[in-house]
Amino acid sequence: MRRRPTLVRLLHYVKPYWRQFALILALAPVGVAMAVAIPILLGYVVDGPIAEGDAWGVVGVALLILLAGSVDSGVNFLRRWMMSRVTSVIEANIRFDLFDKLQALQMGFHKRWESGQLLSRIMSDLGLLxxxxSFGMLMLIMNTIQIVxxxxxxxVMYWQLGLLVLVAIVPVVVATRVLVGRATRLSRNVQDSTGDIASLAEESLHGVRVIRSFGRMRYVYRRFDEAALRLRDLGVRRMNLASVLWTLLEVFPNALLLLVAGVASYAAAAGVLTLGQVVAFVTLLLSIAWPVGSLGFLLSFAGExxxxxxxxxxxxxSEVxxxxxxxRIAEPRGRLELxxxxxxxxxxxxxxxxxxxxxxxPGETVALVGGTGSGKSTLVALIPRLLDVTGGRILLDGVDVRELDLAQLRSLIxxxxxxxxxxxxxxxxxLTLGRPDATDEQIAEAVRVARAEFVHDLPWGLETRLGEQGLSLSGGQRQRLALARAILVDPKVLVLDDTLSALDIHTEAEVEEALKSTLVGVTGxxxxxxxxxVLLADRVAMLVDxxxxxxxxxxxxxxxxPEYRELLSADYSIEPNLEEAP
Incomplete structure (x- = not known):
């Protein structure tokens, strides 16, 4: 079974604004009627007032033509004004829902997708839609109605000539459909390549310090250059295809006009058509020259x-x-069970x-140790459900975390x-990301425990705007702010995923001393x-494979x-104990 177009699947965003769209579509026949009325009035004025020498009749018809043109312009203005407002709201609604979906999708999804691809979807693709x-869909409908x-x-006027025009259009329609199909496939490749370039640019800008420190600017430039050239080549191929399509649809009305003018003139000479009917016929054909010529652009636009x-x-x-x-847990205590x-x-x-x-x-602290790849970070990601277990259960106060309200679960951790x-x-x-209502006293206490007092020395203190990803701060400063943010939540379970690794020995000792009081009454x-x-913990769990x-x-x-001693043997703090160990 043929799958319906994706554009149709997004039409539910239009439903709340169906009245505006209904009015816009109701205005479409008015515009078409005015466009058709003008050629018919021209034919009438030639066969009537002009042929009879009726000057006032000519003036009257001219005023009617002016009125028709004014109505057409007014309808077009109203239609465009309404459509631009409605479609801007629809775009925002889709963007809100798309961002919400991206936030809800599990970490495995974000692991598979490049951020540049997601950014191109939420920005450039929605802008294109x-x-x-707001323009292409309406013009496509209007032009199709006008042509029909x-x-x-x-x-009705002269069926032989009308049939000739209809037959001449058929091969153009077939060629257009083939070319538009190819253009649509190329458009998808162009949009995917745009996402690839966005990903490369984002990675390069975020990793500029690493790139420069290793002297790899030329390498990164070549990678970007290759992607940019691929996008350029795809764009050129798409435009070449579109140029063929546009040229076909621009040449066709002119060739058809010559054919119709010749046949109509012969019919007029034979007395089958009047001069006014010839003028009306030719003017009608001219009135669809733009709609036919623009079909190439509009159909290509529809494909994109x-x-x-x-x-x-x-x-x-993507499945959430x-x-x-x-x-919900009425009185959370923080008992954790795997x-x-x-x-x-x-x-x-x-x-x-x-x-x-x-x-x-509750109130106990357990340290997780193990070699690289033993699963420590994966385990702590399971507790707040950044990942979900694929077997077994994690219980918080006796309740499976998968059954808990997600907002409450993460507020407790x-x-x-x-x-x-x-x-x-x-x-x-x-700092207040997880607790927006925190008081200045609570912020100050979290900052003190994390030894992040440096924030008060920033140019505007706590109100200082940090650079993107906090790159204006050192690694240790960023870790201390992140630690203060976790402490400020006042959680029942505090998870520290190697949070102190970027601190110097003296700062680490100060933070650990302050953490001892913070971890009292908190499951750590x-x-x-x-x-x-490790000495912060009451017990140690060692992960192996x-x-x-x-x-x-x-x-x-x-x-x-012995494996535990070997794992920690590089740390100076356990040297005295090594002699006592068997």
């Missing part, structure tokens, strides 16, 4: 809009696998985590990641690579697990 719905009506009038709609629909059609539950937890990425053959069992009591993400907004806005999950961070291989206190694991 707005321009088509004019052909009908021609058939269909490609854009398909690209947007690809995001809307992480959905909010409806249960029951046979397993997780496997969609594109992986083997699970990253398997058979994880661990219970963390404060997370600071190894790679701190800051936004192009003020330091205060970054700390991903640690340093023994000094996606399994929790050992659980115990820091001292117990040092004494009984």
């Amino acid at each position: 707005r321009r088509f719905t 009506v004019v052909l009908g009038v021609m058939l 809009a269909e490609s854009a709609a398909t690209r947007v629909a690809e995001v809307f059609d 696998t992480i959905r909010s539950g409806d249960r 029951v046979d937890v397993e997780f496997r990425f969609d594109d992986a053959d083997l699970p990253t985590l398997r058979g994880l069992n661990l219970t963390v009591e 404060g997370t600071a990641f190894e790679d701190p993400i800051l936004f192009s907004m003020s330091a205060r806005e970054n 999950i700390v991903v640690a690579h340093r023994a000094s961070t 996606g399994r929790i291989a050992h659980v115990g206190t820091h001292s117990e694991l040092l004494a009984t697990v």
